[in-house]
Amino acid sequence: MGSERSKTETLNREGAPTIRGRCMCGGVRYEITGPMFDVVHCHCESCRRHSSAAFVTTFNIDKTHFSYTRGTPVLYKSSPDVERTHCGRCGSPISYKNAREFSIFACTLEDLTLVKPQAHIMVGEMLPWLDFGDDLPCFEKGLHGKPPIGHGPSNLPQVSGESVRDNSEKTNAARDNFARDNAA
């Protein structure tokens, strides 16, 4: 293994790097055998609730390139078409899946230096007290919808405390209704 290659990355049979990740307690471990893409900071209220963090960094992969190598996470259906997973022991969020994409919470990677964020998404729900120095494109919703509304999240006049509260309340209300209807 060359020294330029991360020690947590090894080559699989096809010659592509295998990337490994884990939850906090190590009870859930996974590996990825294909490229990561759509690396974003997500500011949506649901990711924030799921992780209890101010924002999350995620990337997408083809689900066929993903497998658990240890443990099985708990699945939580947070919306009609959204499945999220977390470790049942330590609580680390692991993945997000909807009809179109499969995302991994980037900070579960063994080697976090592999991540190169390319955008901020869902900035309509971004907390107004966050301050970023980057100049990445900022999308009001997802990465593949309308064009970005600006570059550098700290330069967005649209993000005010009031709009964030309104937008986040709507998101919470929709999700809470779903959770109530689907309570065991």
Ligand SMILES: [Zn+2]
């Ligand atoms: Zn765990």
Ligand SMILES: [Zn+2]
């Ligand atoms: Zn999100």
